[in-house]
Amino acid sequence: MGLGDIRYDHVIAATEEFRRLGRDTFLQTYGFGRARSYEIVLDGLRYDSKAIAGVAHGYATGDFLRAADFSGGAATVARCLRELGFVVETGEPSRDRAALLACLRKLKVSRGPGTPAPSRHQPLSLLWAISRAADERPRLTPWPTFRDEVGPLLVEFGLPNAKATPEYPFWHLQGSGLWEVRGIPAELTKKMPNTRTFNEHHPQAGFTAETADLLRDPVTRLDAIATICETYLEDVDRQALFARTGLSGYTTAGGLLNPSGEESGGAAMDEHGRATGPAPRREATRSVIVRDEALARKVKELEDNRCQICGTTLRHLNRPYSQAAHIRGLGSPHHGPDELQNLLCLCANCHVLFDGLEIYVDSDGLVRGTRGDRAPRPLRRDPRHPVDEAHIAYHRTLCDLHARTPGAG
Incomplete structure (x- = not known):
């Protein structure tokens, strides 16, 4: 399936045909059912994303795709359409999003002796996992990777004097209904396995497929980040936290350069501090967004x-x-x-x-x-x-x- 052949104007042509024929006739003509998840939102109207992508492919190549021709799921189609600049939302965003946010507000976090503050282990682990989702990295993460990346995060941003125990969120986040662990034999799951068991069996953990699907939507993802921070991390420096968790893209609304991150180095200076030549140059290859x-x-x-x-x-x-x-x-x-x-x-x-x-x-x-x-x-x-x-x-x-x-x- 060559979704890469589709361009913005091909999608627009498909939506125009959708409006001209009407939804039912359009879907029947091209062999699609109603969208169960993702829909394009354009000028206040909603369009079935897979059907639009299949017809747009026909406008692009002459090969009109039907539902059975799609090797990727609806989320793959949604990602392609978003990259072309379209707004794509889940078919029932309010209910699904509300359920996700409600689960995030009710994490079963522990409270240490002598402190009423909830542990930050699960919230920090979730932010780390959301960062992976935003980067479209694998949904499930092996235990050694989780341990080595989340462990230092818990030390840096956890409660003062709290012990960093990444094995606890790795396992207990299952109680949220948003997380799963795979790779531990069933007979060893009646209680939380110890780290030795994790090291021996190399389990993987991460968001459930349904949760990961929801978090592909940028609006839902931002709402999830905000909910976690407001509920559990109110007094944490967000700039520093986002930089460490890979969420630094959420510190600006656009593409502002971070002065502290600019590369150092300049023209050679003479004894009086004056440049002795032009500013140095370096070759670079960049992928840039093409704006209209x-x-x-x-x-x-x-x-x-x-x-x-x-x-x-x-x-x-x-x-x-x-x-x-x-x-x-x-x-x-x-x-x-x-x-x-x-x-x-x-x-x-x-x-x-x-x-x-x-x-x-x-x-x-x-x-x-x-x-x-x-x-x-x-x-x-x-x-x-x-x-x-x-x-x-x-x-x-x-x-x-x-x-x-x-x-x-």
Whole structure:
């Protein structure tokens, strides 16, 4: 199945045919049933993801795929469509997502002697596992890998004076209903096996298939991270924690460079500290997201190159200058769509603040500072410029996730 042949315009053509024929006729014509999980959400309408992908493949290659032709599951199709910039959600997102978040809030965490604080072992292990899910790494992890990676994490971010025992979350997370352990003989599972048993049998553990499927959705994944942090890790430095758990992508809304992570080194200096030659260069190969420049021009034209937050109109080279800012970032881990509803027209300063999670738009459409140090002001919106409230809410959740970290306020 060559899903790699599909392009954005092929998917759009398939959705147009879907609307023209109607759902039932479209699905019957191309041999599909109704989607049981993933659906494309476009302009307020929902489309069956596999059916759309199969017909889009026909537009791309002349070979229209039917349900039986798909070797990968619905999640594979969803991932392909998201990479093309489409919003893909589960068919019943509210119920599934709510059940997942409810389980995360009710983890059976232990409490050490003399302290009312819940153990952080399970929450930290879950964040580590969510990071693997975001990177599309294998769902199940061998015990030695879990031990060697999660163990130091428990030392660094666990409760003070708490003993790091990675074997406990490895096994006891099964009580959440979100986790499974494989590879231990049934006769040894009546009670928690000791580390010697783990070392001898090399079990694997990780999210259940159903949980992993839910966490492939970027919105659900962010909600899960926020729930874990707010419930169990309120006073932990989120910046440091996310850097250590592989979730550093959640520290910005876009692709801001981290100054502390830039490579050092520059031109040679003379005795007076002046450069003796041009700045050094190095060859690099990068994979970059291709943005729709027509959309960027469109949002700037609609807003007349005036920042929707501060109202500033900049000029550069004697011409109006503004930036098209994605509300929900295009790249990993956010996987936002490149669409007009996901764009704001901002000045360079407000763009940096917005991507850096320093400002957000509240549910009333007011722009506020995450540190409470800005007077609220309304987000300007041209009537011809639709903005998807779901993207605004996603960005707001990111901001809220970092607003209460130590030293943030």
